[in-house]
Amino acid sequence: MSDQKDRKIGQWHNPLLKTEERDEVRQELTDAEISEFSRIWESAAEYRPPKGLSVKDRLASLEEKIDEDLRVVPMYRSKSFKNAVAAFVAASVLFGLLYTLKPDNVLYDQQFLTEIGSRKEISLPDGSIVQLNASSELKFSSEGWKKQRNVSLIGEAFFDVKPSDVPFVVSTGLTNVTVLGTSFNVKNRNDHSLISCLSGKVSVDYDGAGRVVLTKGLATQVYEGKSPTNPYEIEIDQIDSWIDGKYYFRETPLNEVFEELERQFAIAIISDLDFTSQKFTGYFMDEDLQKSLSIICMSAGLNFNINGSNVEIYN
Amino acid sequence: MDDIELKQLVLNIKSGDRSAFGLLFEHFQESVFNFIAYKTGDRDLSEDILQETFLKVWRNREQLDESKSIKSFLFTMANNSAMNHFRHQKVVHSHQAGYRLDLEGRSPQDIVESKEFYEQVLGAIENLPEKTRITFMMSRFEDLSYKEIAERTDVSIKTVESHMGKALRLIREKINEINRQ
Structure with missing residues (x-):
């Protein structure tokens, strides 16, 4: 109920609001509200964001991490392990299907x-x-x-x-x-x-x-x-955000996140990697496959390649 | 930096140009840091998350898409990185953020009279629900337009308006409550 009123209060303080809309919004607010909101508005504007490190220090620290990256050799994953995991995943998906049927x-x-x-x-x-x-x-x-x-x-x-x-x-x-x-x-x-x-x-x-x-x-x-x-x-507001196309995850196994991507974008994820032990916290939007994949893959340190309705995920 | 320059920058980063990446960092580091600080309320943690966000972007630079807004992408990445740090516990916005009161040009009389009010306002802001708090801080602490806030937080201007109104209503309620006691 108060959502409508909240929006009016918010609009009142938007300097870009058109005059006729402004007059309309004005009628919804009392003089006391207007003067008290303005005082809060002005006072809050005297605050500044926290002062962090200097750009120079931040950049130096980032450069150092990038240099470290160059010295790290990626870990080798055995093929037979991957196949075993794939078989296990397939079996559990099948079990899930049988169960719901x-x-x-x-x-x-x-x-x-x-x-x-x-x-x-x-x-x-x-x-x-x-x-x-x-x-x-x-x-x-x-x-x-x-x-x-x-x-x-x-x-x-x-x-x-x-x-x-x-x-x-x-x-x-x-x-x-x-x-x-x-x-x-x-x-x-x-x-x-x-x-x-x-x-x-x-x-x-x-x-x-x-x-x-x-x-x-x-x-x-x-x-x-x-x-x-x-x-x-x-x-x-994350509970029903999917209705507007925003999908939130908290500590969710990556395979479930990819399954949601498959459902929303009508694609097939192809990979011989095991995603069950990796967790994802964050969100994606259902209107942009490229961006959604980038966000998820970057968080997990993975790469992807879109090929029609197939998406390949690799290390 | 305009859209065309940013696009060129992203292309250069994709091809492995570290100095281009440095420029991207310099351009966005402050606004991304502020956003993370509003979210976490912890200055040191925000520095870590800032580093982590940009490191992820560099490591996966080949996946960047120059046809999309790099700005909205960076803020989404920062938001997701910050969420990752919270794990299971509910994070209470703390006073470790170090928001600064900038009263330059004000008379000492004025400052003494308003000091208590400023503190009440900040206390009330810090107690706002997360998204409302971040929206309100962006608007007031950095004087960003509703449109800019909408872009950074990936919502509509209508939603920004609602958050701004909600913030003002809740802060007013809180201050009136304190002053009645």
């Missing part, structure tokens, strides 16, 4: 699918809204909807649930997420789920093995065969 015990007559590189907004019978990310599937039963609000999800979706006494349950095969009315994100890829709560309360159950309750700004992760992790804090 297990039969459901509810009859679903409504089904929504998204292709690689596309997203969909779905309105449910009760007015709840689902944003379905790329390469995902959402199913529910319109018949049984009045009695129970059950949906089945493969992939990733953001839910904005209309409050009601009827519980809203998202089943992923790995977990059941139950809420009464709230907004939250469920990401379920391979044998790994990430559930993040944007507002309200979210209960995450894992096959009776454990239950975690999330409130605003908390997340939990569930790995196959393990109970949900303790809730941890995440940045609120």
Whole structure:
């Protein structure tokens, strides 16, 4: 609610705002607000950024590191090790697939699918809204909807649930997420789920093995065969930023990051490197493949080569 | 440096020209350092992250794309490097950043009267949510335009406006709260 007002306050201080807009914004603010905001505005402008080292010192230190680089010989990776890892990765992906394909015990007559590189907004019978990310599937039963609000999800979706006494349950095969009315994100890829709560309360159950309750700004992760992790804090505006094409990762295995790239850009990553033990923290935008790859590869010290819809990653 | 000069610079860096890389560093080091300092609130850590960011760019210079904005790329890299340093713990913006009050040209009377207010304002700024804080500091401490801030932080001008308004609202609430006590 206050977002609208915040923006007006922000616009008021933009010197480039057009006169007619300025008059409009002025009506939203009281005289007291205007004078107090101005005083804060002026006072804050008396501050300067911290004084760091001199450019000369910084550049010298950087040059030194670059020189050190030239003396370091890259480590050799054995081919058989790489093949073993590739086989293992393939096996776990297959297992993940088999797992998500297990039969459901509810009859679903409504089904929504998204292709690689596309997203969909779905309105449910009760007015709840689902944003379905790329390469995902959402199913529910319109018949049984009045009695129970059950949906089945493969992939990733953001839910904005209309409050009601009827519980809203998202089943992923790995977990059941139950809420009464709230907004939250469920990401379920391979044998790994990430559930993040944007507002309200979210209960995450894992096959009776454990239950975690999330409130605003908390997340939990569930790995196959393990109970949900303790809730941890995440940045609120990173939860649903993917709807606007911004993908955030925190300490995420690099292979999962590359999988997301494959889904968003409809590409295939080709590599005989093992990415499972390398972690990535950062983000990419879904509008620019070259930039996204550069950011991820630079952080990880890797190289890439785009060849049509194939992307080769190498050391 | 304009866009065409930057593009040429990036091309030279891609071909392994260290002096071109030095120029790029000199051009952006201060603004990138400030951005990292606003984010981490720690001057020493910010120096480390600055080095790390540019070192990564040099090591992977062949991957640079001269047709894209190197500026937005550097800030994204710096942001990602900084995030990497935080790991699991929630970082509280500390007072180790060393923001400086620049009151040159003000009368001593004026300074004494306003000193307390300045401190309250800085305290309130440091307690803002991260993105709001970084946006507000860029605008006030460096006098950057909304457009420039939007470019550096990779958001729309509309979002910058919202952060600026939110910052002012929260700082005002905080100061009024202190002064009521």
